[in-house]
Amino acid sequence: MKSLMLVVLGNTEISTVPGISVAGATPELTKLTPPADAEYLFYEKPKIIDVIPVTPDGHPTPAIITKAARELANFPLMIVRGGTYLAPLVPHVHISDYVGRDFRKGPALQEAEEIIARARLFGEELSNTPIEELVIGESTPGGTTTAQAVLWALGYEARTSSAAPNNPQSLKEEVIKAGFERAGIKPGDFKEKPLEALKQFGDPMMAAVVGIALGFKGKVVLAGGTQMLAVAALLKALEEDMSRFMIATTKWVVNDRSATFIDTAKDIGIITYAADLDFSKSEFKGLRDYENGYVKEGVGAGGATWLAVKAGFSPEDVSRKVDELYRRLMELKAT
């Protein structure tokens, strides 16, 4: 296969603000979600913790979709540590161990340019291989809040999605407004200063994906929901030609009326693909609830499905495989 999938891991302190992120059973456990997601893609269960990441209500990580698509299409995968508390216990490309800080208290990512420079080197090396397409997913709890902050700073009237069925938009906006107040700026003030937007409000995942995308000269599929809108907006502000980029996400993000995925993608000028996954007939409530707005996307689920579809599988095949993987998890749990 001429495509390579990357999953870029990031942490931001923002995920521990109560109510912001459901990408973990508790706010504190969101710190472990990126490495645990990465490990689950390679093994039957994570290593750093004994269970797969779940929401507080027990809905399984979207890594299960990525893993299912990969079991079908067998595409190559590399994990990239953009910046996390802990290293995943699988081989991974180390970019940094910088964690995004709470932007209400100070700049989020002073090291943004260093991360970009390193990630860019990695992207340049990949560019010299026969790999023609990168599909870049992410695992970054709290990342829709940093994404919305960056989009606002760049002047987009965007609302990002959420892994919760009730998008905590008012809390997100409150947090972002506190951040803008701290930085002394108004929405749009960093329209022409993308690196400043990233430094003040971003997270290490964004910086790493921007860097890789700058270094790699082929086609880049940004595999994620509204978080990848922020990455795309940064790339555009950095004057990259948007025609080699695409966002691949899931229908659950596109259908989220609390967010502005399609409108913001149009504003940015990036084409999108939405994986038509349907979990309504799953035998497991944890998966059927995806149809009720839980989880929606993450760990490159939409992009992995895109790769499976390109390899000749249908979204139904992926959905069936997800059920099978979930059954395997339940059996592991039972033993």
Next chain:
Amino acid sequence: MKSLMLVVLGNTEISTVPGISVAGATPELTKLTPPADAEYLFYEKPKIIDVIPVTPDGHPTPAIITKAARELANFPLMIVRGGTYLAPLVPHVHISDYVGRDFRKGPALQEAEEIIARARLFGEELSNTPIEELVIGESTPGGTTTAQAVLWALGYEARTSSAAPNNPQSLKEEVIKAGFERAGIKPGDFKEKPLEALKQFGDPMMAAVVGIALGFKGKVVLAGGTQMLAVAALLKALEEDMSRFMIATTKWVVNDRSATFIDTAKDIGIITYAADLDFSKSEFKGLRDYENGYVKEGVGAGGATWLAVKAGFSPEDVSRKVDELYRRLMELKAT
């Protein structure tokens, strides 16, 4: 290019035994050599330390050859941290931070199988990409001593080479004999127990290269001198088909009468390539001394030259480029 070069970094406590390694200005500085070599391949000088690695007499690291070949042929490169004291300050694939221990005092690498398993996963992913050939170099101070110990344990009557013009064979043999005594074994006792040989006497570079080579199913060029003989012997003992492997080294290793490169390669049954580099006309004594037995090989110098030759450059082109790089270093130093 359908080839990817990897440089695997390893440390072993053996490098700090006085007199064993000249891969650093002092025994203690050999700990920094692997990350500094890696950084020099990407930048004008290392980051972790302000100067390139040199022998105690000031002879430059063979990374200068690898860098020269790469500037000509522009092959893609990834650094792999097999197991080192410090992480290199460039993007790299993290396998482990385990360092090989002094095998006179106890087993060298209890974690050998864990390193192999992780590295194998990475090799498997590369196997799914369109990359057809891996060229795997290494930077492992003290590594010719661990290599000779492993070769002896596997039953080869081998003498490994050295970066010093006067190969410290009697010191190496004394150290190895102390190790065999500690482990209670005789040469050849681990003939059919390659993993035990690796655990008792190896280093993390060997374990990582073995793992990658097991996972990657295409052609693998082991880019190094007598250290790669140990890796090849391990792969053979693990019952790999040797026809997909080759060792690429330099003529300086092949011509080293204190070592048994060609004979041992024949015993193992692996084909070899020797880069015909000639530094006798260099304007710099530090490089001309390569012709007098200094340095000889390392950081995949021979394999990088192999890639440059395949891309249409001559060994003379590489030698000239090495001179140019050395001049750049001297100019940096002067400013």
